[in-house]
Amino acid sequence: MLSPLIQKLGIRFRLSDHDRTALQQVNGRIVSVGAHQDLIEEGEASDHVTFIRSGFACRYRILPDGERAIIAYLVPGDACDLYAPLLGRMDHAVATLTRCDVAVVSRQDLGMLTSDHPSIADALHVSDLVDEAISREWLVSMGRRSAEKQIAHLLCELLARLQVVGLATSDSYEFPITQADLADASGLSVVHTNRVLQTLRAEGLVVLRHKNLFIPNLNRLHAFAGFDTNYLHLPPTSNHPARMQFKSDPVRLQ
Amino acid sequence: MLSPLIQKLGIRFRLSDHDRTALQQVNGRIVSVGAHQDLIEEGEASDHVTFIRSGFACRYRILPDGERAIIAYLVPGDACDLYAPLLGRMDHAVATLTRCDVAVVSRQDLGMLTSDHPSIADALHVSDLVDEAISREWLVSMGRRSAEKQIAHLLCELLARLQVVGLATSDSYEFPITQADLADASGLSVVHTNRVLQTLRAEGLVVLRHKNLFIPNLNRLHAFAGFDTNYLHLPPTSNHPARMQFKSDPVRLQ
DNA sequence: CGACTAATTGAGCCCACTCAACACTTGTGG
DNA sequence: CCACAAGTGTTGAGTGGGCTCAATTAGTCG
Numbered sequence: 001m002l003s004p005l006i007q008k009l010g011i012r013f014r015l016s017d018h019d020r021t022a023l024q025q026v027n028g029r030i031v032s033v034g035a036h037q038d039l040i041e042e043g044e045a046s047d048h049v050t051f052i053r054s055g056f057a058c059r060y061r062i063l064p065d066g067e068r069a070i071i072a073y074l075v076p077g078d079a080c081d082l083y084a085p086l087l088g089r090m091d092h093a094v095a096t097l098t099r100c101d102v103a104v105v106s107r108q109d110l111g112m113l114t115s116d117h118p119s120i121a122d123a124l125h126v127s128d129l130v131d132e133a134i135s136r137e138w139l140v141s142m143g144r145r146s147a148e149k150q151i152a153h154l155l156c157e158l159l160a161r162l163q164v165v166g167l168a169t170s171d172s173y174e175f176p177i178t179q180a181d182l183a184d185a186s187g188l189s190v191v192h193t194n195r196v197l198q199t200l201r202a203e204g205l206v207v208l209r210h211k212n213l214f215i216p217n218l219n220r221l222h223a224f225a226g227f228d229t230n231y232l233h234l235p236p237t238s239n240h241p242a243r244m245q246f247k248s249d250p251v252r253l254q
Numbered sequence: 255m256l257s258p259l260i261q262k263l264g265i266r267f268r269l270s271d272h273d274r275t276a277l278q279q280v281n282g283r284i285v286s287v288g289a290h291q292d293l294i295e296e297g298e299a300s301d302h303v304t305f306i307r308s309g310f311a312c313r314y315r316i317l318p319d320g321e322r323a324i325i326a327y328l329v330p331g332d333a334c335d336l337y338a339p340l341l342g343r344m345d346h347a348v349a350t351l352t353r354c355d356v357a358v359v360s361r362q363d364l365g366m367l368t369s370d371h372p373s374i375a376d377a378l379h380v381s382d383l384v385d386e387a388i389s390r391e392w393l394v395s396m397g398r399r400s401a402e403k404q405i406a407h408l409l410c411e412l413l414a415r416l417q418v419v420g421l422a423t424s425d426s427y428e429f430p431i432t433q434a435d436l437a438d439a440s441g442l443s444v445v446h447t448n449r450v451l452q453t454l455r456a457e458g459l460v461v462l463r464h465k466n467l468f469i470p471n472l473n474r475l476h477a478f479a480g481f482d483t484n485y486l487h488l489p490p491t492s493n494h495p496a497r498m499q500f501k502s503d504p505v506r507l508q
Numbered sequence: 509c510g511a512c513t514a515a516t517t518g519a520g521c522c523c524a525c526t527c528a529a530c531a532c533t534t535g536t537g538g
Numbered sequence: 539c540c541a542c543a544a545g546t547g548t549t550g551a552g553t554g555g556g557c558t559c560a561a562t563t564a565g566t567c568g
Binding site: 059061063064065067068069070071072083086087088089091092122125126128129130131132133135136138139140142143144145184185186187226230231233 | 313315317318319321322323324325326337340341342343345346376379380382383384385386387389390392393394396397398399438439440441480484485487
Binding site for chain 3: 146147188189191192195
């Protein structure tokens with residue numbers, strides 16, 4: 001039911017076998033949702049929690065002029081509305097970007113789980129704090145990185161996050177996100193997003209084909225984007241095979 | 255010691271007199287810090303928590319090219335590093351923007367306080383969730399609002415946040431933040447920040463003089479910025495005298 | 509008063525936007 | 539299985555918001 005979540009929690013927080021078993025036995029219902037469907041609407045206050053099991057989703061807001069701003073990407077293992085009741089109502093919406101399987105768990109069940117297993121509560125809290133760090137990093141990107149570096153940075157982030165849940169190899173992952181959805185997450189226009197991607201491809205920083213992203217030289221992409229995994233708070237022991245590559249010259253555009 | 259914090263917690267969460275007394279009796283030391291000084295450095299892992307008692311501070315990151323990105327403004331009542339130990343080390347730094355008084359409390363004392371008073375722990379958690387919502391709103395601003403609207407929005411947000419801790423009237427507050435610090439928080443250049451402020455003044459949306467901000471017509475500014483307090487999760491009963499004003503025509507630039 | 513910091517102004521440029529057309533994919537129903 | 543529609547990606551041309559560089563004018567504070 002919650003397998004990618006368990007994987008994610010286990011990476012940043014020590015869980016006992018007892019905790020794991022409890023997590024594995026959580027019951028809820030699995031729902032399959034098509035691409036570009038709302039999972040949670042703004043203003044909602046539901047009595048269940050939604051987790052992404054497969055596919056990509058996003059948090060977003062619609063502005064008065066109809067523009068959409070994507071505030072976060074959600075990948076398998078991410079919760080959509082974990083602490084929503086503490087705040088009362090959702091101040092933003094959540095929608096799928098691709099076809100998704102989501103797990104819907106009752107808040108009551110989850111509450112019992114976390115009170116019986118305080119370390120699960122802590123682990124969930126930690127992963128929320130990481131989400132917060134990710135928001136901050138997006139702010140850094142939007143504020144002070146060029147469009148090219150911003151998107152490169154995002155692609156690095158997704159690689160790391162997908163590796164955590166076993167959905168990426170050391171240098172590639174499935175990337176079914178639309179350029180329009182990338183644009184709304186980067187604060188760019190669709191046209192410019194397209195051109196930025198072309199530049200990254202032309203520089204040989206990424207190979208993007210058939211909804212699949214391959215990174216020929218991760219060190220080079222990291223150096224270009226100014227990417228530093230610190231903010232994701234992954235354990236140092238985590239295996240990052242790509243880190244073993246030779247260091248290469250930094251890339252400069254123009 | 256923590257009076258603005260107590261005010262802030264009390265607004266969004268019901269605290270018993272018992273809780274309040276406990277909060278009032280927290281001890282720690284008060285430190286006075288000059289403007290533009292680091293309070294917490296990136297990578298730090300300290301055994302105490304720092305709260306802003308007076309003045310403005312910010313969270314920030316420095317990029318490889320030396321640029322600074324301000325990720326959040328901190329006002330009196332805000333915590334600098336509440337959950338830092340859960341994540342291990344700080345992934346960003348905190349610095350003052352003006353002269354500040356900060357309260358430094360040992361984590362051990364705070365831990366005892368929250369385990370004796372679970373509702374204080376919840377209240378702190380809620381205010382962290384609001385900080386998260388603020389980050390998301392900043393992302394919306396940077397991504398999809400014009401420079402004018404972005405800064406107008408920020409000024410609306412500060413009004414609301416300062417009202418919570420009694421540092422703003424219904425339509426004005428002390429605004430000692432430098433244009434350079436505003437620029438780094440908005441992702442704009444200093445020069446353009448200056449011009450944006452001039453536009454807002456020329457439109458009569460704000461009066462900014464002698465480090466003091468006055469908003470002649472809050473509804474007008476709200477409408478212009480597309481500002482909606484929802485994301486701050488203030489109680490509906492909160493007194494917002496300015497809301498009683500007449501509705502006025504929306505402002506359009508150019 | 510002098511030294512520094514902060515705010516302002518001008519000029520020229522470029523990154524990113526808009527509008528608009530076109531090509532390629534994907535999916536669906538006849 | 540094809541035809542068409544819708545969605546997605548790509549390209550060109552022209553514009554403008556926001557940038558940089560550089561200099562000047564306030565403020566602030568010892």
